[in-house]
Amino acid sequence: MTGNRLSPLLALSLVLALLLLALASVAVGSTEISLRDVGAAILAALGAPAGDAPSPAVQRIVLDLRLPRTLLALLVGAGLAWVGMVLQTVTRNDLADPFLFGLSSGAAAGAVGVIAIVGDLLGRWTLPAAAFVGGMLAAASVLLLAARSRGAGPERMVLAGLAVSFLFSAITNVLVFSGDQRAVRTVLFWSLGGLGLARWDNLAIALAGLSALLLYGVRRRHALDALLAGDDTAHSLGIDPQRVRTEAFVVAAFATACFVALSGVIGFVGLMVPHLARALGGPLHARALPLSALLGALLLVASDIASRTLMAPQELPVGVVTASIGALFVIGMLWREQGDGQRT
DSSP, rough: OBBTOOOHHHHHHHHHHHHHHHHHHHHHHSSOOOHHHHHHHHHHHHHHTOOOOHHHHHHIIIIIIHHHHHHHHHHHHHHHHHHHHHHHHHTTTTTOSSTTTTTTHHHHHHHHHHHIIIITGGGGHHHHHHHHHHHHHHHHHHHHHHHHTTTHHHHHHHHHHHHHHHHHHHHHHHHOOOOOOEHHHHHHHTTOOOOOOOOTHHHHHHHHHHHHHHHHHHHHHHHHHHHTOOOOHHTTTOOOOHHHHHHHHHHHHHHHHHHHHHHOOSSSHHHHHHHHHHHHOSSSSSHHHHHHHHHHHHHHHHHHHHHHHHTTTSSOOOHHHHHHHHHHHHHHHHHHHHHHHOOO
């Protein structure tokens, strides 16, 4: 790697590492399955010759339980990292992520409301639907508050996001306190993040969120690059910074609601991965966005493996693992910056 240009060898290494981690994620669990049986089960499902097919029980574990979970980890990890990259660019705030703007808090409030009070009205779609509605309601609230302060710049959107985040966090706590106490454990696990809702029929929700981010990134990557140089430079290039921010926030809100609706609240992926992507590939979005998606997928798949193995047979919420890694990452950044400052 020269300067901030990602070398093809490193990019290929990251892709291969992701493939290996994905296979390991399908193999690891309360029932250990060999990589050979994992491959045979997948090939059998695709109709390809696979030699000695594994038992029906192994095929069911691989195809119905673990493979959808691994795919959800890939989609959510990539998507949250992409959201963080976009939000950090349009707000020029290195701490921007879905948490900062209340998107995760709104989705959590919606999910907790149905878990603790409303109940299972729509069957297995109740929780994702409520989380999605909560996330979009939080996004609308942030946009409404920001619109009241038009022209104030990205810092006003950050303040609006913080206010909405605190509001929906308070609503969530009230719902937990006043709702069915038997549901508290479910609420706690969901609010800390998990991938247990993954099924073949709901992966399309996460795929829709990632697709929206992909389309927006391809279409508006040059406008995002212009914002890196400031609003004045963007204006001189014929780009309306406020319009780009609004578009980016709407897309980020929709995608985050899709992800949180299935995975719960998984923190720090959208905060730390963009920093790693910029360090490896530079700030321009044609390279930084796909790289952040790749690193985010790597991080969440690895974290999910850790969540299932660190306290086996119990399963840790995956958000606990990502938060631990994120905290160490931030401490390391501060420690390194302090060391650099003392040497200058």
